[in-house]
Amino acid sequence: DWTTINFIDSSIEEIKNKVGNNKVILALSGGVDSSVAAVLLHKAVKENLICIHVDHGMMRKNESADIIKMFKDNYDLNVIHIDASELFLSKLKGVIDPEQKRKIIGNTFIEIFENEARKFHDVEYLVQGTLYPDVIESVSVKGKSVTIKTHHNVGGLPEKMNLKLIEPFRELFKDEVRAIGRELGLPEIFIKRHPFPGPGLAVRVLGEITKERLDILRDVDEIFMNELIDKNIYDKIWQAFSVLLPIQTVGVMGDNRTYENVIALRAVTSTDGMTADWFRFDYEFLENVSNKIIRMVRGVNRVVYDISSKPPATIEWE
Ligand code: XMP
Numbered sequence: 001d002w003t004t005i006n007f008i009d010s011s012i013e014e015i016k017n018k019v020g021n022n023k024v025i026l027a028l029s030g031g032v033d034s035s036v037a038a039v040l041l042h043k044a045v046k047e048n049l050i051c052i053h054v055d056h057g058m059m060r061k062n063e064s065a066d067i068i069k070m071f072k073d074n075y076d077l078n079v080i081h082i083d084a085s086e087l088f089l090s091k092l093k094g095v096i097d098p099e100q101k102r103k104i105i106g107n108t109f110i111e112i113f114e115n116e117a118r119k120f121h122d123v124e125y126l127v128q129g130t131l132y133p134d135v136i137e138s139v140s141v142k143g144k145s146v147t148i149k150t151h152h153n154v155g156g157l158p159e160k161m162n163l164k165l166i167e168p169f170r171e172l173f174k175d176e177v178r179a180i181g182r183e184l185g186l187p188e189i190f191i192k193r194h195p196f197p198g199p200g201l202a203v204r205v206l207g208e209i210t211k212e213r214l215d216i217l218r219d220v221d222e223i224f225m226n227e228l229i230d231k232n233i234y235d236k237i238w239q240a241f242s243v244l245l246p247i248q249t250v251g252v253m254g255d256n257r258t259y260e261n262v263i264a265l266r267a268v269t270s271t272d273g274m275t276a277d278w279f280r281f282d283y284e285f286l287e288n289v290s291n292k293i294i295r296m297v298r299g300v301n302r303v304v305y306d307i308s309s310k311p312p313a314t315i316e317w318e
Pocket of ligand 1: 316
């Protein structure tokens, strides 16, 4: 529509004027925001855009490979893929506190990103897909500077590297960014993806993060997502995901007692992530997903469904 096209044209114009012939880097997570930002920036500065995808090992199943493939196949983007999962895992060893996890991931991310970016001289700008809700939620509450959750992976990077920031979506909500992405021709499956937090599965494996626990969660999450897509429910939901709890519970399999992991499923409706309501699945759906997960994923013997709204709960569990 007119406003979307108008926004695209005027930001391309603005970015061109600002950037000139300088180089621009962008951390491409593969989420809607950074993906749309990448395509928009590419239109404005062409080969002067360098995208860096850092795989921190907390991504969902095959996610990094799929993202890279999508951009290589459909766009002429310059994407550098860095697999740093081992490093992130080693730094997170033994860490339980959620904010500590975020801090470690954020700092390690910056370290890697910075190293990579330094290989290019003449980089002047950093692009971030910051949205309006991120700006207000993480900056101030009633005039006091309070961080509810530290949301930004690359916070602090611009100052440290002496880069100037480009945040084309600072005044937009997610739906508006989706509309822009659509207009720019990004595939619908990409546009409609649920938001995924920067620290990824690190804040969904409650307690200590290990490769084994991440793998369990990846298998569970794949089953949940496929069911949502199969049953045509995915698009009705703002965000759906699985959480691996840090406790074991007793179960029974055949003649044996089991003592294994609990999975919590979460699905919420929302318009901006600031408030949210739990999604009313029918019982049959829940029964089916629960059975599938317990039958197919080794190490899980119980599934529960989260019926808390935000507030007072948050969307994520950590
Ligand atoms: P909460 O859990 O605060 O989540 O209700 C609101 C929205 O923010 C996402 N979220 C994050 N995004 N880094 C991110 O990039 C984070 O550390 C983070 N924590 C929460 C969450 O997935 C939801 O969409």
